[in-house]
Amino acid sequence: MILRTQARRRTVAAAAAACALVVTLAGCSGTTKDDNDKGADGSSAGSGAKADPDAPLKKNLKLAFLPKAVNNPYEKIVDDAGIAAAGDFAGKGKEVGPSDASASSQVSYINTLIQQRQDAILIAANDPNAVCGPLKQAMQKGIKVVSYDSDTAKDCRQVFINQASSEEIGRSLVRNIGKQIGYKGKVAILSATQNATNQNTWIGFMKDELKNPKYKGMKLVKVAYGDDDDQKSFQQTQGLLQAYPDLKGIISPTTVGIAAAARYLSDSSYKGKVVLGGLGTPNQMRKYVKDGTLDQFSLWNPEKLGELGAYAAAALASGQITGAQGEKFKAGDLGEFTVGKDGEVILGPPTVFDAKNIDQFHF
The missing domain is CATH 3.40.50.2300 (Response regulator)
Structure with missing residues (x-):
């Protein structure tokens, strides 16, 4: 047992030394096997994680919705629907965010959500790049990132839920x-x-x-x-x-x-x-x-947008999808969706409202 322990220590030390030598080229994350070898995108390192479309949705997933601003009535509808949808698969959702829509206003909330070890962060970005640093940190820790309504830069999330083309x-x-x-x-x-x-x-x-x-x-x-x-x-x-x-x-x-x-x-x-x-x-x-x-x-229907976002986040966190083009997942009563180019998932075409049909809709 002592010999095996000493050998293991030598192996770890050698790995650390190798990491130090290549840090300027590859950038070691400091994770170990106990951290599931997470890559920069939150997926498995090496050849990349493979989607398992038959994997069941995990229970008790923690989803956090981060809108442009919490006092935006449209995004309140989206987030409330997403939170409700999380309950459909025994998950727990919440909404947090700033009261203003400035470029950097969402950064501190992302940092807090990382500390809280959320399973997924869903964000409507006020700025595509200002939020990238902390979102990448979140993905390095295995937290899935889904943008909705307003996208981040493509390498700062796994999936983007778009309302329509x-x-x-x-x-x-x-x-x-x-x-x-x-x-x-x-x-x-x-x-x-x-x-x-x-x-x-x-x-x-x-x-x-x-x-x-x-x-x-x-x-x-x-x-x-x-x-x-x-x-x-x-x-x-x-x-x-x-x-x-x-x-x-x-x-x-x-x-x-x-x-x-x-x-x-x-x-x-x-x-x-x-x-x-x-x-x-x-x-x-x-x-x-x-x-x-x-x-x-x-x-479009913002309630459906929130629901789709919640199911996409759950599919990512459960390993059903990784965000690669062509992957498919089910979003409850909304049906099946396919991940498109650059991780984009489209809800559907917008509806035109006028005096003839407006009383048919209540959101």
Whole structure:
């Protein structure tokens, strides 16, 4: 026994020395076999972990939802649904996060969740890169990371739950408002924060769509930022109309922004003259559709987004998937989903809400 112990000590010492020699090239994590040899992505080291689609979902999984801001009503719906879904597979979910949507506001929460040894962190990133350092630390410790709604940089998570095709969202918002203004006039975009991954991706596709010859009579005059703050978004709407009194349309691809813009327009001389479109929830926008402030807006079901996120996190934590393209997993009553390129999982196409169908939806 003593000889075996001494041999084992010599083996460990040799391994440590080897690690020191290659640290500048490979970067030793300091883990041992007792840490399951976790790699930088939280999967097994070496040739990489293999998915076991038949593995049962683990019990008592701890999932933490980290939204852009806890006072964002849209993300509250997403997170509450995800927390409820965790109960379906005997897991436990919770929501934590900042009250502001600044780039670095989520970092301290990630660090705390690492200390709490959560099984998975689900994050709607305020900035794709500001959160990367602590998220990578989380994955090194075996914590699975799922981004939803607003993505992180691709190497900072395993799976990204996207509401719909980013291209379809961006292009459809331009198509919808183009039809409403007869493809003529000045338009502006009221976004969330300047660094919001989802907003910037959608805006990129909006700008590309506007290059189509059929939009030659339309001009994008400004992209304004309300920082997903109700009052600032209200003021930005006012500022846009003061700067461009002949503005024909505003696209706001953020639920906070579109609701604030609608509130301003509904009590102004621009009501019925400036077309408002974008992404909103039926409960927020119902009265504005009914009073004629806007004709339509778009969104997917945020409850389903939260549910899908919870099941994806559970599938990762249980070894059913690793985040590789082509892997499949079941998400309860939502059915089966396939992991796409770069770990993206798409919920489905957005729904257009108007006076004809808005009373059918309550979220």
